[in-house]
Amino acid sequence: MDVIRIKDLAIFAHHGVYERETLTGQNFLVSATLSGDFFKAAKSDNIEKAVDYGKICHFMHAYLTSRTYKLLETATDNLSRELLLNFQQLQKVELEIKKPEAPIGLPFNYVSVSTVKERHQVYVSIGSNIGDKNKNLENGIEAINKLEGCKVLEVSSVFKSKPYGNVDQEDFLNGAFLMETIYSPQELLKVFKELELNAGKGHLTHWGPRTLDLDILFFDDQIYDSRDLQIPHVDMANRDFVLVPLAEIADFKRHPVTMKTVRQMLEELKASSPLYIIE
Template sequence: MDKIRIKNLELFAKHGVFPEENALGQKFLVSADLYTDIRPAGLTDDLNASIDYGMVCHKIKDFLEQHTFRLLETAAEKLAWSLLTEIAGLKKVTLEIQKPWAPVGLPLETVSVRITRGWHTVYIALGSNLGEKETYLRNAVESLNQADGCRVEEVSEFLVTEPYGYTEQDDFLNGCLCLRTLLTPEELLALLHKLEQEAERKREIRWGPRTLDLDIIFYDDLVMDSRDLQIPHGDMQNRDFVLRPLAQIAPYVRHPILKKTVGGMLADLEHSQKI
């Protein structure tokens, strides 16, 4: 990925733990690596095809001068979020905020915080088999699109599927969506659980009926196993109701462990079901 670098932008702001820092202020130096696709601008010589680093410098200066934070960590986090959500074409940013006048009572050159934040591509499976099924799914899509740090990029058709596991229940309506998000996997999982709770989902029977079911299938190429979350979804390759809608919007996305595309996994599953 291409990068535009801003180094040691100097500004005067009021961030710090001590009251006098918030009142009097001090010097800060900010460096930023802006990750984007520079090729269109390089081929056309058109500034509109790139990111205007002069505009970014003023955004950084205005943001840090207009806000006051106790911690450099918070200043960096909030600034990164602001840049990523407001600047078109910015895919990832590395920020370093230096505090050369840090009041530590010892001689030093500077104290700094450095973070990297960016947009992630996530595929989420949706399902419902209680009440107004389509309404539950469409409300979930809209809620995700309106959530801070989230942008729904594409949504599959909603397909009627037979229940999986526990079969003594109504047919499901299933779909998948592609989401761009700044949230971590854990933060996204918490958001999905919140939306399920708002839909009054009850977890009484494993694979049982539910008003709304939201599962993370892929999160970039991440592979993780924790007590609460497994990515990629551990049983997706065996679930027709996941693979069919997912293949509509992401047929060539490759499973980071199985090394098969979504379309390939669907073909394998359909072949095994025929046998």
């Protein structure tokens, strides 16, 4: 990726815990490292295709002077997110806000808070076996596409499959899609859980019926483990109803641990296990 750096942009604003900071104000210094693909601008020498760093400086100035935050952490996190939302050419924002006049009472240079925000490409499995299944899938994808900071890029065909596990229930409709998001894995998981809950009944039984089921399969090439989320999805290599639609849009995608492609995982599963896909 190409990089633009803005160093120590001076901004007088009203952020801080103490009343004198929010009333009187003080100087802040903002530095940003902005990454993206600037190839078209470089080759064409056309300002219309370039990232306007002057506009970005004015945006950061306007953002920080029109708001008051107690914590630098909040100001830094919110501003970095807004830069990605408002400047689509940016893929990654590394932001640092310095506070050289912090009320510490001892000699120092500055206090600063830094954060990194970027766009992520995420592959997701989607399924439903309650009610109008096709409509549930469509509504789920539409809801994700409407979320700030999220964009659905590609959607697979819909496949019918037998239920996974030994729970007596209707057949599923399954698909997969690729999305772009500025959310972290845990933030995206929280959003998906809310969408599943809002969709209606289901999720009361392990491997049971679902109005809407959303599973994160890949998140860039990250390996992520927490109590409630593992990425890549730990059981995807055993699920043809995941791999079949995923292979339609990402047969080339390589598992960051096993280094097998989605197509390889699917072919190995077909050779070793009965399939759940029936259409």
